[in-house]
Amino acid sequence: MIETHPLLTEKEISRIKSIVDNFENDWVERSDGFYTLGASSYLDAATESYEKYQQKADAINTKLREQLGFLYKKVEKDLEDHMGQKVTVTKKFAVPGFHIWLENGLPRIPGPTYHFDVQHLSIPWNGKETTIEETNRDEMFTFTLPIELPKAGGGLDIWDIDHSEIANQEVEDLIPRRKRYFCTYKLGKMVIHSGLKLHRVAVTSPIYEGDRRITLQGHGRLIDGQWVLYW
Numbered sequence: 001m002i003e004t005h006p007l008l009t010e011k012e013i014s015r016i017k018s019i020v021d022n023f024e025n026d027w028v029e030r031s032d033g034f035y036t037l038g039a040s041s042y043l044d045a046a047t048e049s050y051e052k053y054q055q056k057a058d059a060i061n062t063k064l065r066e067q068l069g070f071l072y073k074k075v076e077k078d079l080e081d082h083m084g085q086k087v088t089v090t091k092k093f094a095v096p097g098f099h100i101w102l103e104n105g106l107p108r109i110p111g112p113t114y115h116f117d118v119q120h121l122s123i124p125w126n127g128k129e130t131t132i133e134e135t136n137r138d139e140m141f142t143f144t145l146p147i148e149l150p151k152a153g154g155g156l157d158i159w160d161i162d163h164s165e166i167a168n169q170e171v172e173d174l175i176p177r178r179k180r181y182f183c184t185y186k187l188g189k190m191v192i193h194s195g196l197k198l199h200r201v202a203v204t205s206p207i208y209e210g211d212r213r214i215t216l217q218g219h220g221r222l223i224d225g226q227w228v229l230y231w
Contacts, residue, residue, distance in 0.1 A: 001181070001193060002158065005078055007145060008188030012071075016147050019067050020098055020214055026060060033105020038064055038097020040217075040231050045122035053122070057094035064095050071216070072096070072229075075145070078190065079220065079227065086226035093123060093230040096218030098147070103211045106150060106204045114171070116163040117142045117195025120221055123230075139222035142195035146185040150204045150211035156183040156191065161198040171198060185215075195219065 008016070020037060027035040030043060038060055045053035065072070072089045075096070079087040089095050107113070120140060146154065160178045161171065175198075182202060183191060193199070204211070220227045 001197060002156075002183050003082075003192045004183075004186070005082065005190045005192065006188065007074060007078055007190045010188070012074075013147055013188050016068070016071055016216075017214065020100070020147065023063075023067070026063070027100060031105065033102040035100040035102070035105075036097060037100060038231055039094035040097060040119075041094060041122055041219075042117070042119035044094075046119055050122060050124065053094065060097075061095050064097065065089075075143075075190070075216075075218075075229065079143075079192075079229070082192075083227055085222075087220070088226060088228060090228050090230040093228075096143075096216055096229055096231045099213070099215050099217050101213040103207060103209065106207050106211060106213060107201055108203060108205065108207065110157075110203055111200075114157070114159070114175075114198050114200040116166075116198060117219065118163070119219065125221065125223060136222075137194055137196050140195065141192055141220045143190055143192045143216075143218050143220070144185070145190045145216035146187050146214075147216060148212050148214040149185060149187060150213055151208045152204055152206055152211075154185045154204060154213050155202040156185070156199055157181070157202045158183060158193070158197050158199040163196040163198075174198075 023037050027037055029035050039053055039056035044056050076087045157180055159180050161174050218229050218231045220229055
């Protein structure tokens with residue numbers, strides 16, 4: 001269900017954290033204490049429009065590539081070794097970006113933020129949007145790479161509920177009957193999963209002064225025989 005790959009050294013983590021902080025003027029506040037760096041398909045394309053998403057991606061992609069090219073290369077190489085196929089960061093859509101949670105934005109209590117990663121439905125792959133019926137779970141994945149975590153740690157709640165099950169049942173009816181797992185995040189270790197199991201950001205408890213949670217976020221889609229990484 002979930003795989004974890006060691007990827008970054010402490011020195012690399014520190015370097016990436018500094019770069020993210022230097023981009024502070026480009027952080028976009030999504031809710032109180034929660035920011036993103038980079039365009040995000042699940043926020044900008046799915047909730048606004050593909051055109052606005054593309055505009056935001058065009059405005060920030062080059063700067064992120066210039067400053068974080070070394071990070072993208074490491075992610076590509078690791079995933080190529082894992083997938084056994086060519087992996088490349090997108091040249092068209094938004095490059096992988098960051099979730100940034102400040103102390104006041106960190107989730108304190110469990111909430112209805114669980115979801116499936118179906119952001120790919122908002123992007124015109126090969127000139128047309130994909131329908132949920134056309135989605136091949138073997139041709140997509142989601143990844144998270146923790147760069148900074150609260151003192152109490154962080155992770156992902158994930159349920160044994162697949163997106164394919166919700167056509168005839170409500171998620172709220174399934175949750176009490178299915179097991180919930182907790183995936184512990186570790187700094188510099190990339191977490192990979194299909195995105196099609198119900199999941200959410202896990203609660204942080206306790207929260208200490210100055211706590212932050214910064215993660216690199218992205219998705220993979222198999223297009224014409226190679227994996228394309230985007231956000």
